[in-house]
Structures are given as structure tokens and as C-alpha cells.
Amino acid sequence: MSESRIHNATLRGKIMSADEAAALINPGDNIGVSGFTGSGHPKEVPQALARRIAAASERGETFRVGIFTGASTAPELDGALFKVNGVSMRLPYQSDPDCRNRINSGDALYTDAHLSEVAQNTAWGHYGKLDVALIEIVAILEDGRLVPSTSVGNNPTWLDLADRVILEVNAGLNAKLEGMHDIYSVALPPHRQPIPLIRPDDRIGEPYLRVDPAKVVAVVETDCPDRDTQFSAPDENSRLIAGHILDFLQYEVDKGRIPANLLPLQSGVGNVANAVMAGLNDGPYENLAAYTEVLQDGMLDMIRSGKLVCASATAVSLSKEALVDFNANLGDYRKCIILRPQEVSNHPEIVRRLGIISMNGMLEADIYGNVNSTHVLGSRMMNGLGGSGDFARNAYLSIFMTPSLAKNGMLSCIVPMVSHVDHTEHDVQVLVTEHGLADLRGLAPRQRAKLVIEKCADPKFRPALRDYLARAEKSANGQQTPHMLGEAYDWHLRALKGESM
């Protein structure tokens, strides 16, 4: 394999085993790893590092590291390292059960952030010094440039900032990824220029990552697949939510506010988002474009059907079945898929310029339209903020969606007051559940409340929500956003006791 994938002589001289590479990582190091939504993360060195950490632990030594990623990774990385309690600090988005448990038990600190801001925050040193970059790629060119893997994430920044670089060259991923990426570097102030991207399919950089070969301390050859992300077939609720959104987009087109081919789409991860894509694939719209974080099965279907003519993202995260198709037809997909650094895929400047239609899931919304995307009952971290804030704040349309009920109908996802705010009323324009869609644009809080209750809440919770609002309107110290702080969280307190809200 070293001949076919590693064409640079200097770097070929640094090939070693995963265990040898992991030995170059020290206790206390901050490691910038590649990886976004289970794709493009290093697969073998993290597991070797976890073995080192477990061995140190058996000797009674403390060996912990800081892990900076693009977003969520997979069991070989977050799973392996958190199982051995080897991570002191993790940022930003995660979705691994072992990682989540360590965060919520207090074993690990978790610094969540808007995904577009992680690169600049690291460059400014806000997270401490970056010691190691551990990056998966699919090939090294003769001149030393790197062919990125199935995600870009913060890799350019990690490669720039780290003292030591470890590369995993993964022969298990398709070499035809070469040419799919567009690596553009955003300068720091006061040297920033306008980002010259005015269409989702504009290419503004080069398709390779660059690294100072003198910093590369190890090159590890691997042959591993990405995590496959399973989607369930759209259920009834997802289909209803998708239907409401499609009706609403048609309303926007009919009003003349957006073109017949809509505006570029951003779609969060998960089954509901995937169902919306399936709905769009069956819908009347042609020549669609996506400017999003993650390309999932639903968008790949739309590319195949010809509905989606281009998709810009920072990662490709597919099911096993979709991966087969992706690999078999990569030459074609490369013509319309562009993978960018997450600083660009999520950049507020671009999101606002393009006028994105942004669609994201949530845990709960309150009657005034504030959204909680991250914290279960106020304290417990689910996954993280991700790019939802990058998109929602600046989008043409910011849509948040969820089924109206959770936990077998015990919990209402529409509550009097959210237990944590990730997106304020000013950044939430549209709420959707299976029952309906609330178009909150331009409305004052009390108007929003009535609409959210009647359109989005499950009918069995509506009387209690109406009652809360009515009594708050009578008793609150001000009528802008009537609340009764003494009982605003009674619903959550019942849920904490295991009762129905």
C-alpha cells in the first residue's frame, strides 16, 4: 500500500504502527483529531492510545488528553478513549454514549461551541495549546500535499497549529475522493477579506490539505471503513412534519419570496431531517442546491434523482447501503459534491449571503419560541449545539422541528419555558411538529405563544399550556413575555420525578 497511497518519500520514511505512533502522544496533550459525524476520523491510533492509557491506569498513573474534533466521531475514537476515562476535555459536538456519560457524570469537561467558531477560537488559544494533530487522509501526493478523507472539519487548522502531526492514511476509503474537497483558509483579523463564495458550488480554494513535513512525526497505514449511520424509514410523524414543511416552502414560493428552485438547503442530522429530504425528493422542486454541514442518505438520493444539482458540506455521513452506491459512483458524485472546512461550510457570512433554508431538530421549544437543542431537563447534555446556531441565526428561514411528544407520550416537547436556551426567540422563525407548523416571523411574543400552542403542541397538553399562558397574562409583572417564574419549570420537575409533564 505504501506505494499506491503515500507518494512522498519523506513521509513514506515516517511510516510506523499505530502503537508506535500513539507512543508519541504525551499525558496532558491536546489533540486535534479529524472527524465529523462519524466520517473521516482516525481509526487506529486512538485505539492504540486508549490501550496506552489503560496500561498507565493499571500502573496507577494518570494519562489523560484533551480531544478537539470537527464534530461527533465513532466508537473507535470517542468510544475507546472515554471508556478508559482518558479524556479530560472534549470539544465541540459529540454523540457517543461513553463520551456523553463521562460528561454527565462530571468525569470530563465539555466545551461546546458554534462549529464555525472552533477553528478561530483554537487559533487564538482559547482552548489552550494544540500539541498534536491526528488526521485521517486517503493519500499523500508526491509533493507532500494530502488528499482529505470523507470529512474536512477543522483539519486545516489542526495541521497549521499543532506541534506534531500524525497522519492515518486509510486505504479503506475510496481514492477517488481526490478532487471533491475545497480547502480555503480564513485569515484572522485584522487581515480578513470577503470570502469569495456567492453560489453553493463555487470552488474558492484547492482540493488538498497542506502540512509542514517537518512536523509530521508518524504516518500510519490503515484499512478501515467509516462508521455507517443507520436511518430508519420515515415514520408517520416524520412524514407529517415533512409534509408541513413542504407546504410551507410552496407558500413561500407562491408569495414570491424565494425562487422556484428554493434557496440553498441546510439539514440537520437524524431521521426527521432525512424524512424531509425524502419528501423534497418526491416533491415538485428541481435544480435544488444544498449548503449544509453533513451530506446524509436523503441528499444523496436527491443527487441521484437529479433533484439536487449541488451539495456543499464538510462531511459525508452515510448508511452502509448508501456508502456502496457512493463508492461505486464517486466519479459522478464528485461533480456535484464539495467538502469544505467547517469554518466555511458553516460561516455566518455565507449563510446570510446565500439565504439558507435551515432545518434542524430540537429537544424542546417553549411557547414563545425559544429552543433547547442540547440539555435534557436543563442539566444533562445530549449531544451538543453543532452548527444549528451558525445556520439559524443567519438563515433566510430557520426551521426547528420535533415530534410533539417524547418518552412514550409522557413528555411534551412544547413547554411553558425551555429548561435551557440554545436559540432565542429572535433566531427561531418556524416551529414544526406532526400537528402543524407555526410561522412565527414578525410576531410579538404573546402572538407567538398562541400559535405555538395551537399549531404545534400535542392536543392533550394544549389545555395546560393555554391555562399557563392565560394565568401568566393575568399575573406577570410585564406583558411582553408573560411568565410565572414560580411554576415555569413545574413541567420539568414532574418529568424529573418520572411523572408525565
Add this chain to the structure above:
Amino acid sequence: MSESRIHNATLRGKIMSADEAAALINPGDNIGVSGFTGSGHPKEVPQALARRIAAASERGETFRVGIFTGASTAPELDGALFKVNGVSMRLPYQSDPDCRNRINSGDALYTDAHLSEVAQNTAWGHYGKLDVALIEIVAILEDGRLVPSTSVGNNPTWLDLADRVILEVNAGLNAKLEGMHDIYSVALPPHRQPIPLIRPDDRIGEPYLRVDPAKVVAVVETDCPDRDTQFSAPDENSRLIAGHILDFLQYEVDKGRIPANLLPLQSGVGNVANAVMAGLNDGPYENLAAYTEVLQDGMLDMIRSGKLVCASATAVSLSKEALVDFNANLGDYRKCIILRPQEVSNHPEIVRRLGIISMNGMLEADIYGNVNSTHVLGSRMMNGLGGSGDFARNAYLSIFMTPSLAKNGMLSCIVPMVSHVDHTEHDVQVLVTEHGLADLRGLAPRQRAKLVIEKCADPKFRPALRDYLARAEKSANGQQTPHMLGEAYDWHLRALKGESM
């Protein structure tokens, strides 16, 4: 006066009295008025309209209008119209006592919004149809172009969108304002281009407003001063807050993160902000620039002293004394002050590109760094969001500041959980009170909590905050953001009863 200030023959033919102009406004009209922080608002037609509304009310008729502004206005506008309960809907920022009372009594709906988004939201029709534009200017050129007044706000958008335009030509303001403005129009998606502004003093548009003369239904000549904004001399707390911020900026320079002349400054309104400017004026920094919403006394002092070499804003809002100086030396000030539409002065694209140092006041912050800028005890509107979100989300540094105590020491401005969230933990990097500065960048929530309590809270409230945090860490359902929802608002509930928190 008509010869000296109104040089276009067609528009000269439309001169009439304020009462005649007000008669052209109908019940139910939405009116886009000029005005930002008490400057550049129309002064006579609103009062004439208030008289019409009062007369209708005496006849038992309902006469109410919607009022869209740039930001806050003055007694002649908000005061006059809200006194007669003539406003059904108001947006966005306000600070008038009569307006605030109508909002909090429920008489008027108030749709608050990020100031940079108001123009596009109106263009998309989210607030309903704009019937009338009522704009103050200081002169009309022979070709019909308009010389803007002391604020630009959303005037270009109001002039574009309204069916009918009423102009107030104010001879009481200095004609030498001509040339100070830079009117650049941001297109709607999918036609947006990069905004070609890379330095605060770049001029990218033309210094005049344009209007279709056929839409102008009235031109009213006025001779009135702007509202003067009084500042108190910096008190001890303000000086301490300013001192902490100056020390911190020096720390940033020493770290090499920002240049010796800092990065462009944004400063909110009010006495504390003004005190920070006074501190900077006495400090070591030279060749400073401002990219902000409102130019107040503090920045004018800095221009006069030569510390501030350019200031970009959307409004000039000065005290009586500063206005005298401003008018006497307008020829000089025009060389380094640029007034832009608020869509540009507050644009996320520019704020992020320039790497603004953003400093804004707040009502309260919680231990995790969430900020409430708007709602007193959760329900009662104070002023509004203003541009704080435009700047804080995208700034290089987002600083929020307040004295640690309010209401003669009864209330703590650092609380367990804010009663309303305008800025989430992810958008709040630095909190400052007279006691100290908490640099929250890169920290996980529990780390933030300890720092906020020890650096920012008043010592008499620290034990109770430490106790809340310690018990929450023992009992919460997750350790990412430990809270006890059952008592998170006990502090506010005591305050609602008139007790000390």
C-alpha cells in the same frame, strides 16, 4: 428656507404643514420612521399624527398605526404616539417610558429583533405591508437625492418599500452633514454579493438617499434639534469596570492576539459604556477605530483627542454640550465619521470579518454566562435587544458589563439562572462588574460558574451562589450545566415580592 434646503422643484411643490401631512396617514397604516437613539427621527408629523389620533379617540373612533423605526426615538415620536395609545405594533428597539408602559400593560405589541435583520425582514413582508415612510433629512438636492440626517437606520429600506413617503426637512440640523453618510444597499437572496468593506473607514456606497419622487406625498419643513442624551460623569463602579476592561485589552495585546491599536470597537449605549470610552481616551492606545451602532460623547472625545482615527456608525447621539462641539467642527468630524444603514453597521458578515471588540451592557448574567439584556424578572420589557446580538455572536471579543448590584443593593446582577436569555453562553466571552472580569473563553460551564461567582458577583451574594452551585453539582440530573430547576428562580421570586434576592 425652501430655497436653501429643498433644491428639487417637484418636491418643493409638495411642501405642506405637518398637520396636512399627518392627514395623509390612515388608521391601520404601518409607518417606517427614521430615527435611531434619539437622533434623526421626524419631529413634527408624529406630533400632528398624535393630535389626529387623540381627536379620533374623542369621537369614539379607533385610530392606531404600526411604527417601525431604526431604534429608539424621542418624546416627540414614541412619547407623543404612545401617550394617546395610538400604536398597535412597534418594532424594534425602544427606550421611551410611555412606549415601555404600553408594551408592559399589554396595550401594544412589541416585536423585538436583531437590528441588522429588520430591513430584510420588512422587505420579505414578515411585519406586514409598509404603507408610509416618514423620514427626516437635512436637505434635498436639485436632482431629488436626499441628504440624510443624524441617523441612517433603516431609511433606505423604508423609502424603497413604502407606498407613500413623507419627508421632514429639518433646518435645525447642520447642512454640513452632507457627505458624512455612506448608503450601500444589501440585495436579497439569491442575488447577494460579498459586502466590499474590509476596513471601518471604507466607503462603499454614495452619501445620499434616493426616493422615487412620485411616491412623495408630502414635504414638511421643520426646525428642531435632536433629543440630547445626557450622560452622568463616570461613577466609581463605571471607572472600575472600565479599568478591568482596559487591563484585559492590554493582556490581549501582550498575548499577541490583537494589534497594538486593538481591533475596531463597538460600544453599547449608556453611562458604563461611555465610561469605558473615557478610560480608553486616557489609555495608551493610539490609532483606534470604531465600528459601532451609535457614536456617543465618549467616542467624540476620542476623535477630538486624536485617539480614534475613524468611527463607523448608523447614528450620532450626543449630549447638549457635545452637540455644540459637533456642529462647530462638523467639517473636521466628517473626515472620520461615517454613518451607514444599520443593516451594514451591524452586519454579521462585517462584524466577523473585522473582528470587533464588542462591549455591551446587560440586566443580569447567570453563573454559566447566559445574559439577559431585555426582560426585568423574566416578563417585563426594559428597552430591547438592539444590536447586541449582531455584535456579540460574531465579535472577536464579546464583553458584557454591569455593576454587580441593582436597586440599592437589593438585587444581584449575577444570578443562578437568568430569567430570560438574549445571549447564550456560546456568545458571551467576558463578563465584567466593578469587582472583576471573568474571561470565559474556552471554558466548560462548571468552570465558567466558579469564575463568574468569584470574579463578578458582589461578595455578599457569593456564599449563596456557591451554595447553589455546590448543591446543584450534587443533585442535578447531569453535570454539564448543573441546575436545580425547583429553585433556579427563587432569587427572582423574592425580588418580585420586593425582597432582597
